[in-house]
Amino acid sequence: MDKDLLYTKVKDWCCPKLISLHKWIQNRPLIVSFLLSCSSILFSFLLVFCGDQIPAPFTLTFFDSKDHLRLTNFGLLSSIICITWTFLLEASEKYYEYERGEDATNAEITNYIRERVDTRIITVCNNKYNTLIRLVSDIINEKAKPRYIISKPCEQLKTITKELAACLRSLLVHNGYNLNENDMYVSIFYKFHTFPDWRQTHSAFPETGASIESVTSDGHSTFSQTLNSKNGVIFINDKDEGMRNRQYVPDKDDKYDKDGKLKGSILCYRIICKKDGIDYITAILSISTYVKRIEPDNDLEKINNTRDNICKYIIETFEKRIKIELCLVYLAELYNSKHKRISPTVKSHDIQSTKVQE
Numbered sequence: 001m002d003k004d005l006l007y008t009k010v011k012d013w014c015c016p017k018l019i020s021l022h023k024w025i026q027n028r029p030l031i032v033s034f035l036l037s038c039s040s041i042l043f044s045f046l047l048v049f050c051g052d053q054i055p056a057p058f059t060l061t062f063f064d065s066k067d068h069l070r071l072t073n074f075g076l077l078s079s080i081i082c083i084t085w086t087f088l089l090e091a092s093e094k095y096y097e098y099e100r101g102e103d104a105t106n107a108e109i110t111n112y113i114r115e116r117v118d119t120r121i122i123t124v125c126n127n128k129y130n131t132l133i134r135l136v137s138d139i140i141n142e143k144a145k146p147r148y149i150i151s152k153p154c155e156q157l158k159t160i161t162k163e164l165a166a167c168l169r170s171l172l173v174h175n176g177y178n179l180n181e182n183d184m185y186v187s188i189f190y191k192f193h194t195f196p197d198w199r200q201t202h203s204a205f206p207e208t209g210a211s212i213e214s215v216t217s218d219g220h221s222t223f224s225q226t227l228n229s230k231n232g233v234i235f236i237n238d239k240d241e242g243m244r245n246r247q248y249v250p251d252k253d254d255k256y257d258k259d260g261k262l263k264g265s266i267l268c269y270r271i272i273c274k275k276d277g278i279d280y281i282t283a284i285l286s287i288s289t290y291v292k293r294i295e296p297d298n299d300l301e302k303i304n305n306t307r308d309n310i311c312k313y314i315i316e317t318f319e320k321r322i323k324i325e326l327c328l329v330y331l332a333e334l335y336n337s338k339h340k341r342i343s344p345t346v347k348s349h350d351i352q353s354t355k356v357q358e
Contacts, residue, residue: 125320129273132327137275139334140194146335153328154202160325161186162204164318168287171314172294172306183264183291188322189216189223190283192330210251221249222268223284232270235307237295239264255290265294267307269315273323281326285315 059072071079138144165186169179188201189212198216215223225247226234234247240262242248248266255263266288273281287294287310295306 122320125324129320129323129327132324132331133273133275133280136273136280136327136330136334137278139331140280146331146338148335148339151328151332153325153332156325157188157201157322157329158204160318160321161188161201164314165287167317168310168314171309177296179289179292179294183289185286185288185290187286188283188326189286190281190326190329192333193278193280195333210249214249214251218249220246222247222266223286226268226270226284227282229270232272233268233307233311235265235267235294235303235310237265237293237303237306238262238298239266242266253290263291263293264289267294267310269311271319271322271326273326281323281330283322283326285322 057074059074135144135147139146165181165184168186169181169184172179185203187203189198190201191198198212200212210221215221218224222234222236222242226232236242236248239248239250239254243250243262248262250262257263266286268287269285271281271283271285272279273283294310295303297303
């Protein structure tokens with residue numbers, strides 16, 4: 001048999017056994033410590049000082065005719081067992097450290113590659129966004145003409161909100177707690193610099209909530225609070241508490257518990273598309289639940305931690321893509337407004353228009 005093949009077979013058989021032994025040791029630290037101590041005592045004390053004085057059949061040593069200390073059969077067997085036991089413990093520990101080192105190295109390499117890929121993707125998205133927002137600015141300032149391009153930004157935004165919700169549900173799963181797919185509603189409200197009205201993107205979710213007019217006009221809505229907030233993020237884990245603090249206005253789809261208190265949570269996040277100090281696009285991303293809270297624990301530290309995780313790991317990941325698609329919608333609006341190609345019965349933001357020169 002080939003030596004490499006034999007080595008591979010022996011390794012494949014031994015290594016899982018060593019890992020299993022290490023796991024067994026980790027779960028029984030006191031027993032293992034006792035056995036190791038016994039092994040040490042056996043070799044350092046029993047064999048040398050009183051191995052020949054232990055009654056048969058457990059006698060470990062004897063003196064031969066020349067007065068040399070010898071091992072009995074039981075002593076030899078005990079020695080082999082102790083040596084083998086100690087060797088296996090050391091081998092399992094060393095192999096575990098080696099495997100852990102390999103896993104750490106592989107994880108480090110994987111994370112490095114992932115970070116590099118993420119960095120390049122972010123760079124591509126940044127370049128795309130910068131191209132689009134510059135074109136929006138140039139068209140509004142009459143430095144460029146509106147261009148006709150074929151794209152479906154509204155459909156892309158619809159997909160983005162759906163995938164964002166899926167990622168968010170995955171982030172919030174812990175200790176058996178999870179949010180139902182039908183209990184979360186994600187939407188984006190947006191307004192363009194040269195168009196006065198607020199609009200709402202198409203949604204992959206069943207329509208819920210208050211009308212655009214009531215959401216955007218009520219100064220106590222979470223939308224309005226977020227729009228005028230300093231950091232552009234408001235997370236109300238308890239809608240009932242938010243309503244009492246005049247930061248949330250209930251709508252017809254809100255649910256109440258048996259005590260008449262509002263259920264669910266809401267998080268709003270402000271997105272600004274800016275160029276040369278001008279806010280060309282202002283948007284509010286709204287995430288709302290109607291039955292379960294986003295963070296089940298009402299502890300303030302946990303609520304803040306959940307908010308930060310949602311913003312850092314979910315929203316910020318999608319934010320650049322949202323900005324790109326909103327720019328494309330704006331370019332479509334500018335082209336349609338310029339060329340008057342929209343039927344009176346069709347809303348301009350339903351027209352998928354735009355091809356930008358990259």
